[in-house]
Amino acid sequence: MEARSQQKSTYRQNLVLITSFFILISLSFILALFLSYKFTQKFVEGQFDSEKAKVLDKTIEPYNDFLNNDVPKFSLYQGFLDSVSVHKISRSLFKTYPFTQSMVFYDLEISNHRISTGLTKDHFSAEFKSIYQYERNKKPELLYSKKYQVFNYPSIVETDFSTALLKFVSYVEQVDTNRIPDNSQIFNNFYTIGDNKVSFLNVPRRQELTIYKEFFAPDEVRAPSALYEQDLVVFHLDPTKLKIENINPQLYQNIMIKSFMFDSLSTDQRHYYTTGISLPGAFSDYQLYFISTKEHLSKEIYRIFTPLAIGFIIVYLLVLFIAYLIFRNLNINQKLFKLQYDFINNLTHEFKTPVSVIKIAGDNIRSSDGLTERERLNYGRILNEEADKLNDLMTKLLSFTQLENKSIKLKYSNVNLEVFCQNLVDAYQIKYPDFNIEYSIEEADIFETDAVLLNSVFTNMIDNAYKYSNPGNKFLNINIKRQRKQLIFRFVDQGIGIEKQELENIFKKFYKVENEFNRHGSVGIGLAFCKEIVNFMNGEISVKSKPGKGSEFRIVLPFKKN
Structure with missing residues (x-):
């Protein structure tokens, strides 16, 4: 009853967590839609006021x-x-x-x-x-x-x-x-x-x-x-x-040439957007007067907002799908844990049974005054069978241990740099929607290397660029360029930068630069790990940085032409 009660309580806590997560994601989705609509509205209204200069240039x-x-x-x-x-x-x-x-x-x-x-x-x-x-x-x-x-x-x-x-x-x-x-x-x-x-x-x-x-x-x-x-x-x-050239009909419903004496306040501001810009030179006493109904501008707002809304819906569904996959994975892990627990129990039982049989057989042989030939052969058979069982179990355990502790071997393969970079960018745009990553590849296509290690270097650099950048300015430019027999990787961000006196220490194992971004968790092994990988691949890594301006990490690896 106690175990069942505990299982029921655990299930109730998981349900609350799932419900809370769903509500949080849904509220975030609704807030994102609302804010994106408001930003789109402000953008279109700003365009309505700024694009008039282009109409003026075309008209005059x-x-x-x-x-x-x-x-x-x-x-x-x-x-x-x-x-x-x-x-x-x-x-x-x-x-x-x-x-x-x-x-x-x-x-x-x-x-x-x-x-x-x-x-x-x-x-x-x-x-x-x-x-x-x-x-x-x-x-x-x-x-x-x-x-x-x-x-x-x-x-x-x-x-x-x-x-x-x-x-x-x-x-x-x-x-x-x-x-x-x-x-x-x-x-x-x-x-x-x-x-x-x-x-x-x-x-x-x-x-x-x-x-x-x-x-x-x-x-x-x-x-x-x-x-x-x-x-x-x-x-x-x-x-x-003058012939008015309305090059933005989606913004401007009507454009007129009016004297500055024209009273624009006569237009109902509750239902219309209005703006004006003066004509140059000999026409300086006149202005281009722009007027659009709010319904007309709403069409442009929805034209821009609709793709954004679709994008948010896709991201929302994708997050829910990922959450489902995580939840399913947790359930699978729980089942695996149960299987592991059952395996240990069964293994213990399997060990205990032959040991008990061997002990009983040994006690009987020791306490018996005389054994018949039939009894001696029977006890011998029992001891051999149980010993074989133990040996078989030990062999299985050793094999299982070797599988769990197998050493990693480096495997080189031809990596398509374009596909490699694009896959990383796509993954991080899902992970960090506010992260802007750009990349360019010059004079290189296929690179023979260990894809897993190269991926580790990239993920460490990308994670650092995101982590050590202020909100609203999370940007990373990745440039890959071949120079003769070398492939140069440049990672340029616009983050908080690194003080000059810290540059010589950042590649040391467990060294941390003390700042507000490191107060809640960082063991200082990421850059040291990157340096070890680069050195192992016969490459070099260096950094240039200015506090408040950003950092540039430069990695040089040998390039072998296929």
Whole structure:
């Protein structure tokens, strides 16, 4: 009754342990799903706010192409454009760039002549001979002509002219004509970018700049110079005509170009995600405004979360399966223990029985006054049979002991390094899901070695990299490279590192580096074991480390080509 009661109590404790384990694993699984969903949600919301820059770059790509490639082409004409040529150019630009709405062309003259209209500084004079305006789907309009006495331009036209020429005058005064202007100088002095407007004055040749610079020399009597042609073009742009390139439709449901005066607070923040980013250059008063419903963004969240959830489910089922295997293995071990216990009992019984028989036979022979021939032969037979039984049992015990204490022999075989490393990485990713292991193999494929010993070295190195790394920074890079007749293994982690004074001792047997990671169990034999294996295989092992940065273990083994 007592034994049965004890067995029943043991069974009840095992059931509680199994139930507790299942509940703990299930709660961990649910928590992992919850946290992964929340992290995915934060990630997608972060993407919603950060990916807008890529949409902006793609959207303003035509504007950048217009500004950097098409506008500078006006300098190729060296100021000798006429209204007909500009008309052809404007039609091409209007067709290529929908955001260009109109274009004003100034035919300018630069000289040291005295002028009544235009801009004059010292002996430098600039005036416009004619001004033409070109609008989309309209005929060219003559706003000003010195020759035909046409004066039909608004004040803004003269403002654009003054702004551009004042920058040019300032540039000419300080320019070094011995040096070719770089792109930044050209952009700063020949471009004028304003609200929805871009002005460009064609870049003169170096010889012309030299002449213009002489116009600012000290006063002296000088003959009138020749007239030098310059062209000024002013483009009026409409940012709302930019073609919006929504390269992330899974994030952005609607994208609009809105003025900064647009009130985004009018959007219901409970049902929408919104963000904005300002347009550059001439469109700086406008922004790209992004808006998506929460239902739309939820699709992207679930698209990313679903594979994660499937992965967690697989891991959860795998853990349960492993737990089942462990539980079954424990049951098998318990049965094996019972078999071993029964074996010892039976063996004891088997020893005791022949010994008892031999003792009884011996006592009978000793106490008998006279034995008949039949009795002598019978006792002899009994003693021989029981002795044979004992001898047979002893032989079995010796054989059993030899099997348990058999020596290990080294067995070399061809190891496929790719398969070897991948199997280890797969195993450790199951064991330590937060452990990031990378490996690379260079100029090596098959390595002739003892797979068991090589596996022991790898597992010790991987376990140390995981154990001596801070949470959230558990990383190991394994690099295998052949150099001539050697195979070099490098294990690089980002762990806590090792102090310089400790490096010479870490390979000693039972030596432990005192730190917080060794307070709860470490006998200090892992690295010593690795060193013994490497030395036995005629190799070398070394280490480089910096506290707080990580460690690099380098193992060199002889490589024999098959």
